[in-house]
Amino acid sequence: MTNSETKLTKKQIAILEAATELFAEKGYAGTSTSEIANKAEVAEGTIFKHFKSKKGLLLSIVSPMMVKLIAPMVKNDMNKVLDQDFEHFQDFIRAMIENRKAFIKKNLPLLRILIQEIPFHPELKEQFIEHIGKDIFARLRNIVEHYQAKGQLIQTHSDTIIRIVASSIFSYIIARYVIVPDGDWNDEEEVERIIQVLENGIVPRE
Amino acid sequence: MTNSETKLTKKQIAILEAATELFAEKGYAGTSTSEIANKAEVAEGTIFKHFKSKKGLLLSIVSPMMVKLIAPMVKNDMNKVLDQDFEHFQDFIRAMIENRKAFIKKNLPLLRILIQEIPFHPELKEQFIEHIGKDIFARLRNIVEHYQAKGQLIQTHSDTIIRIVASSIFSYIIARYVIVPDGDWNDEEEVERIIQVLENGIVPRE
């Protein structure tokens, strides 16, 4: 039940938090280790004692978050779907958005780092493809095919449905939190509308 | 008489092209001016003769592209819509995606720079909001309301429809070109599917 953070000392946590905030705000390349040390109230050398290099620090931030991002999906969703906890596909989507929301709000800076830095770091890209691209995708494919078999989704290549649904959600998240974070969003309604459109779009008409 | 690029010398073009490629590949902060000079086969000093600073170079790359990105929309679309060149809303969307495709393919690196760097540069953010956020949004609102009046779009707040459609398209572009550029995409079909879903989602059922 203990998780990997248990081993972290106070200073390590301070460093990780400072780095997360700064990387999110100014980008990885735009942030200096001395800024991080400053904000974490730690000596410059301390950073390198715990994280071999600046890149190592980035990975220490991003890698665990990728795991966390997909953890609930891996553990719960699949079972709930098979156990018929979600009778309709839209129930599944709604649940997925809802239970990720708190996480996303809390981990916004982490998400921004992930999105911004993936293109520039092969290691990250690899991890991302490995975890999200393959693992998650396989699970989602099972789920989609499950609902298709039940006649609740139109018969198209499952990948396409996944992409459309995922991208609709993802675009909302990016727009909401990265592109126009200062707009006056009514999140509940927006989510409802997205789901409505998706439902109209991918649920067969009887 | 042709266009504004006519005034650029060979070296200036070489610098802009090299910078565009490198910024797209390694990010603005991750690219050094000496790398740019190298790739452009130009002395480093030459860069600063033509562009006040590294930031100035970035703006010289990104600003014109924002204008170009929206130019066709400003000039043509509205008239075509009013002239009934597009009888149905989906015709309008399809046309919009189609005629931007060539541009997007050609200006992929530029788009990546735009997307990646906007969060870190207030000037860019401002320009973006000014051009895309205000100008374009107003036009799109007119178009949506035009089709709503014709009974071709469901009656929701027009902003929401715009956001859903735009984000679906935008998410496709991001996924296609930024997140998974190396996937094996069948662009025509993907676009068709997006349009299909959008049509199902936002066109009222008779």
Place this chain on the structure above:
Amino acid sequence: MTNSETKLTKKQIAILEAATELFAEKGYAGTSTSEIANKAEVAEGTIFKHFKSKKGLLLSIVSPMMVKLIAPMVKNDMNKVLDQDFEHFQDFIRAMIENRKAFIKKNLPLLRILIQEIPFHPELKEQFIEHIGKDIFARLRNIVEHYQAKGQLIQTHSDTIIRIVASSIFSYIIARYVIVPDGDWNDEEEVERIIQVLENGIVPRE
């Protein structure tokens, strides 16, 4: 408990000394930070760890010297004058020149920097006016008026006397150390002659 320099590390002192010598020899603008690093046998980066910028280095050299230049005057002279340690004005002048001589000889390069760079650096000008122009001038005015009251100085506007005396001394210093430093000066006699002329000039004839 000794003095403020106690806090300086060896490298900081080496940097300050190298910079002082070079600034005096080639001027502030004519000296590069890499030259300073070289002469101080220190990495160039080390300079900027200790002094925010090249300008900061200049100020770290010049500011304390301004204080030191006037310190003895502030502490001792006034009391000695009032205590009648100097019965005649010329005694006062002689003492003032004498007790500054060691300091001047030792801090010649510093003085040269001060004189050469003041016109180009508003901060220096300000400090100079603040310390020398206001503080010292007020004290000198008191002293002059003190001797005028005793009938030992001609009755002219005290500012004028100060200026004439100070400029005679100052001109000697400039001539001696800046304009013709390589001439064969007999300092004792020169000082005696200056004092003689001043005495003849500003002491009333009985």
Place this chain on the structure above:
Amino acid sequence: MTNSETKLTKKQIAILEAATELFAEKGYAGTSTSEIANKAEVAEGTIFKHFKSKKGLLLSIVSPMMVKLIAPMVKNDMNKVLDQDFEHFQDFIRAMIENRKAFIKKNLPLLRILIQEIPFHPELKEQFIEHIGKDIFARLRNIVEHYQAKGQLIQTHSDTIIRIVASSIFSYIIARYVIVPDGDWNDEEEVERIIQVLENGIVPRE
């Protein structure tokens, strides 16, 4: 009767004037050739067509001024002294200050450059010593000895008298125009006072 400036083209004059102003304001090392070109409204290359290098430009500014500075002394003073135009030494000094005043006011920037840059340029130093240090000094020595022979100056080493007088005048000029140019000077009175003190100081009491 034509002087060396006759050969100068408009552009050359513009360059010299711009350079003079800028060198005086920011120092030689602190002024860039492009700034000069800018201010002179001339292409950068043009400067180097006319003045081989930046240093050449400096010399073209300073050398002629040294000649001009001493010209009147060379031509007139000596004769006037011998012709008894100035019966007393103080008449000579007064005339010297007076007839240099217009020149100094007009050529203030040039003087500042001369004073500031001499220490950093061996060529200038050499010229200065050659012209002022030797030529002028020899003349002045003659003059002083002339008045000493007439019993109008105290019997001290003539060099000393020259230095004291010159430095008193020089210090006034420096103070007036370099150190405290913004003070509210009453030039006539100040000059009168200087002369008075000098007279008291170096004219024997009968």
Place this chain on the structure above:
DNA sequence: CATGAATGAGGCTTCATTCAT
């Protein structure tokens, strides 16, 4: 564990100077 002084490579930018036009 933690520090922070020290490093030297490298970043952005400016400079004096050249040369084809």
Place this chain on the structure above:
DNA sequence: AATGAATGAAGCCTCATTCAT
């Protein structure tokens, strides 16, 4: 004679990283 684009060396400064304490 005049231009100004082009250069590359050099300038100031920041960076990630190391190491003695």
